[in-house]
Amino acid sequence: MELATKLTSQTVQNAVRQVGINANYWYAVGWANQVRSGKITTFVIWQQTIAVYRDDRGDLHALENICPHKGVELHKGKVKGCNLVCAYHGWEFSPQGDCVAIPYLPKENKLPRAKTRYYPIIEKYGLIWIFPGDAALAQESEIPEIPEYDQPEWFMVPVCAKIKAHFTICNENSMDVFHGFLHEKLQGWFDPVLINLQETDNSVCTEYKVSYKGRLAKFLGLSEKADEVTTLPVSTEYRYPNFYSSLQGISVLYLMRLPVNPTETGSVAFFFFKIALPKWILQAIKPLLVFCIQRFILLRFLAQDIEMVESEQQTHLNYPHRRYVEINPAIVAVQRLAIRQYEKYIQGLVDEN
Ligand code: FES
Ligand SMILES: [Fe+2]
Numbered sequence: 001m002e003l004a005t006k007l008t009s010q011t012v013q014n015a016v017r018q019v020g021i022n023a024n025y026w027y028a029v030g031w032a033n034q035v036r037s038g039k040i041t042t043f044v045i046w047q048q049t050i051a052v053y054r055d056d057r058g059d060l061h062a063l064e065n066i067c068p069h070k071g072v073e074l075h076k077g078k079v080k081g082c083n084l085v086c087a088y089h090g091w092e093f094s095p096q097g098d099c100v101a102i103p104y105l106p107k108e109n110k111l112p113r114a115k116t117r118y119y120p121i122i123e124k125y126g127l128i129w130i131f132p133g134d135a136a137l138a139q140e141s142e143i144p145e146i147p148e149y150d151q152p153e154w155f156m157v158p159v160c161a162k163i164k165a166h167f168t169i170c171n172e173n174s175m176d177v178f179h180g181f182l183h184e185k186l187q188g189w190f191d192p193v194l195i196n197l198q199e200t201d202n203s204v205c206t207e208y209k210v211s212y213k214g215r216l217a218k219f220l221g222l223s224e225k226a227d228e229v230t231t232l233p234v235s236t237e238y239r240y241p242n243f244y245s246s247l248q249g250i251s252v253l254y255l256m257r258l259p260v261n262p263t264e265t266g267s268v269a270f271f272f273f274k275i276a277l278p279k280w281i282l283q284a285i286k287p288l289l290v291f292c293i294q295r296f297i298l299l300r301f302l303a304q305d306i307e308m309v310e311s312e313q314q315t316h317l318n319y320p321h322r323r324y325v326e327i328n329p330a331i332v333a334v335q336r337l338a339i340r341q342y343e344k345y346i347q348g349l350v351d352e353n
Contacts, residue, residue: 003197003329012324016168016335017316021046021259022345023133025241026143028256028268032123035060040075040084045132046259050119051075052128055082061095062130064117068099074116125149127256127268133345134352144242146254146270154252154272155282157293161267163306165313167241167259168338170267173309174243174255175236175334177208182304186297187214195233197330202341203239204333210234216297238334240341250274263313271298 029043029052040053042065051065051074059082065073067086076087083100085092092101097118099111120131120138125146131138148154163170173179180189189210196207211231218225236245243255251273258266273293275282282289315322326332 001199003199003333005194005197005329007194007327008329010326010329010332012326012332013335013339014321014323016338017166018262019168019338019342020345021132021167021241022341024131024137024345024348025133025141026122026129026131026138027241027258028127029130029258029266030128030268032060032126032128035128038079040077040079042073042075043128043130044260045130047261048132049073050130050132051084052121052130053079053084055079055095057082059095060121060123060128062119062121063093063095063097064119066116067091068114068116125270134348144239144244144254144256148252148272149270152279153274155275155286155289157271157273157290157298159269159271159294159298159302161269161302161306163265163267163309164263165265165309166262166316167257167265168335169309169312169316170257170265171238171243171334171338172331173305174245175204175206175238176328176331177206177210177234177236178328179305179308180210182308183301186300186304187216189234191231192234194328194330197333199333199337202337203237204330204337205237206235206330208234208236236330238337240337263317269298 023046027045029045035041035052035054037054037056037058040051043050043052049065050062052060052062054060063074063084065075067074067088069086069089069091072086072088074084074086077085080092083092083094090103091099093116094100095118097116099114102111105111120135122129122143124143129143131141177192180192189212191211193209194206195209198205209231211229213229217230232248234245234247241257243257245253251271253269253271255267255269260266
């Protein structure tokens with residue numbers, strides 16, 4: 001559905017800062033190489049702690065981090081074959097979460113019906129993806145397509161962040177091109193105009209016209225000369241639960257969002273650039289260039305954003321009943337989407353019971 005792009009005043013619904021996640025999506029939780037064979041680690045998706053381990057064949061498995069015997073955290077245990085063994089009494093769990101052995105139970109005795117929850121888990125684009133909702137729905141849900149990944153013409157720079165703010169506050173920061181004001185000193189963008197806004201059940205897509213100028217814009221191929229203003233269309237999309245942005249074939253951003261709890265959000269971003277340097281030079285200086293782009297460009301933008309969204313969260317915690325005003329219809333649409341997805345998930349749980 002196409003929505004009006006005119007900037008008009010609207011009151012923000014406070015409910016948006018109270019919503020939980022729709023768990024029936026894949027969430028990127030961390031780097032796949034973080035978990036080596038025989039090792040167990042934990043990730044948190046919206047207050048659920050999940051023990052992730054890699055078996056001796058190299059496959060990843062994810063179990064709720066609670067032993068159904070007495071509640072000890074399973075990540076304290078060890079990996080045995082493709083199973084996970086609890087540290088306390090040695091009960092052994094299969095990748096599906098079933099108790100398959102108890103070391104002190106006589107052979108003739110039946111195993112108790114003890115089960116811990118398992119989560120669908122996939123490794124893709126160097127990331128671990130977990131489906132924290134109804135496992136039966138995992139097949140229907142897709143991991144985002146990242147066609148630029150591993151393509152030689154694209155130069156990828158990854159950036160991770162941990163932010164002390166509700167995920168909706170973070171999403172609004174990513175979708176709001178009007179905050180170029182904040183990044184003015186970093187030669188960011190200016191004079192954005194919202195020219196198109198579309199909304200579906202699980203996405204909000206925008207198109208803005210944005211102007212660039214300066215040395216940074218020239219380095220990133222946005223303008224021919226540093227002192228010239230270039231105006232380009234920028235498309236941004238919040239396709240629940242992740243964020244994408246593309247600048248006319250010049251750069252692309254994929255931002256995978258990980259809601260940890262009501263005041264903490266993680267993210268992994270892949271920035272893809274087309275850098276105007278010969279391929280052999282790019283290959284030779286790749287690690288150095290990745291480091292420099294992270295350190296001197298992306299992390300500086302990110303630090304400014306984090307300061308703003310954490311300030312917004314803090315004020316919200318201090319004055320929970322305060323009302324705010326928004327004028328960007330794209331942000332209002334993003335808020336509606338977060339509420340709609342959460343309500344849909346809750347409704348699904350109610351219908352199930
Ligand atoms: S608490 Fe896990 S085996 Fe007893
Ligand atoms: Fe920003």
